[in-house]
Every structure is written in C-alpha cells, then in structure tokens.
Amino acid sequence: MLELIKAVSLGLVVLLPLANPLTTVALFLGLAGDMNFEERNRQSRQASIYVFAIMMVAWYAGNAVLDTFGISIPGLRIAGGLIVAFIGFRMLFPVKPAGQSVEAKQKQDELDHAKEPVNIAFVPLAMPSTAGPGTIAMIISSASTVRSGIDFPVWVVNTAPVLTFLLVSLILWISLRSSGAIMKIVGKSGIEAISRLMGFLLVCMGVQFVINGVLEVVRTFH
Template identity: 60%
Template structure:
C-alpha cells in the first residue's frame, strides 16, 4: 500500500492514465468484487472435498477482501494520493507522516482480524459469516458506484471546462 501511495502516480503518468479513468476502473472492480460477495456462487459439497478447507476459504472473503491491497484498494490509494498531494489543505509534514502511519495501523488491524478469524467463525457461525460477507459486499458495491460516479463527474467537468473555457471554481 505504501509503495502504491508513493509510486502510483508516476506509474499512472508513465501509462498516461488519468485519475478519472482510474476512478471509473477502480469503481468497476469494487462493484464486481462486491457483487461476488453479495451474490456468492452456490457451494456444491462433494464427499471427496475437505469441509475444513471450504470453511477456511469461506471465512477469508468477508474478513480479508475489503481491506487487503487488491486492485480496488490500489486504485483508491492512487486516487487519494493524487488528490491529497495536489491539495494545499495539508501541511507537508502531514503528507509525509500520515500515510505510513495509516498503512501501519491498517496492517495491524488486518493482522488482528485475520488471526482471530477462527474464533470469529465459531462465534458467528456460518450464517453470521454469510451475513457479514453480504453486508461487506453491499458496502463495496456502494463504494465502487460512488468511485465511478466521481470519475464520471470529473470527466464531464473536464469536457465542459474544455469546451466552454470556463475557469474551475476553487
């Protein structure tokens, strides 16, 4: 996550990818991931398959997917870093110290959640994990839709500004 924060904008510039394009693509990825969690494929139980393995993969989805550094997270980090780095609202020292601290705390929280996934599964049961998975899926769909909407609005605003040569409000 830290590498993405510091180097992501350079990679985007190298491939000539705009922030609105990134937001739309990242939003699409989040929507797809959320829909897979919201409407999971039915699991076919086979007498040969180990049920413990199925339970472990079932527990992984709601606890790990939204917070690990997948494509949606990477898109959000690059987008946020580009927005924050070009903002004058934050002092330079905040821009240097806050991201590593945020990534550290996120990693610690994620580690604690993953280490306690067994007790969480025992506490909530299969139906509780399914409910958490669907709730997290719904939240991901909402986040992805908003992310894509923001990218679309930026594209429309850029088209309007370029066609009518209006100064952007600050």
C-alpha cells in the same frame, strides 16, 4: 492531532471494507488446517507485513505508474470504481464460498501434495484476498486526489497513510492470530453476513467513484 485522527479514521473507513479481514480469516482457516500453531503465527505475521508493503508501494509508486502509462485521474477513478463495484457485487452475491477462489484452490492443491509447509502468506492471503486490485486502485486514486489538493496539512498527508496502512495490517494480523476464536464467536453465517454488508458498501463506493470520474471528464470538456 485531531486532523490526523480524522484522516486515519477516513482511511480506515475506506480501506477496511475492501481489505475485509474476516474473509481472509475464513480463507486462512480453510488453507491452514494442517499447520501447527507456530506455523500459523508465522504465516499470519508474514501476510500482515506483505499487506503493509503492497499498500505502501501502491501509495508512493502509483502516480509514477499513471504517468508512465498516460492514465488520467478521472480514468483511474472510473476504472477503480468499476473494479470496486464489481468486487462489491461478488461479495453481495457470492458465486463461490470463501476460500474457493482460483488462487485458493491452487494453494490448496499445493498443500495437499507438498511434503514441506507451503507459504500462503503472499498468495492468496495478502494478495488478492486483502490487498487485491480494488484496494490498490483505491489507494492509487486516493494518492492522486490528496496530491491534487485536499484540506489537510502537509504533515498529516505524509503521516496518515503510513498509520492507516499499519493499522489495517495490524487488524489483519490480530484477526488471523485469533481466527479460531473469531469463527467460534461469529460463525460461518456471521462472516457471510458481514461480507455482504461490506459488499453493499463497496458497491456504493464504486458507483460514487464512477460518478466523480464522469463529473471530472464533463468539467474538462466545458
């Protein structure tokens, strides 16, 4: 049981900075301003379900994608590290405020002109805000690492990812349901500060990913 808790905790430490629910909260508040309470709850629930589904597909189908396109694990680690580091740099030095991404602007235009409620759960809340390219690359790389050998029992390896993805989705759901209260407590400046801290962690993780990938390539040629 301790090994399962350790594996799930490790997964949360890796995924939460990438998923960054607080940034999604700011985006959600920007897009869901005219929605009633019931519609907000429905969008929150759907976004959480979509995030869980995306992560599960990335975990179980990731290796098949790698095999199909002939991508090596070191290559994935280097590419994933660059993506994660790039996302981290954007969070450290934001060019646009939260909610002003291309996807968010497109959805805002739809909301402004739509007569019926527009679904924002999949795009942009679930993807790319929460389960974006960096999150997916990290999950696929982690799946490859786990299957190539790791010091956890088989039952832990099979159970921990599902629990980790479930917890990330649950944290997102709670954050979106409590979005108004979170903004009142933390404030816009607080969310920006936390996002920058998460960005620094992502830069460190991305650089380490690249280092690990390069070291594997060097070992291959020696």
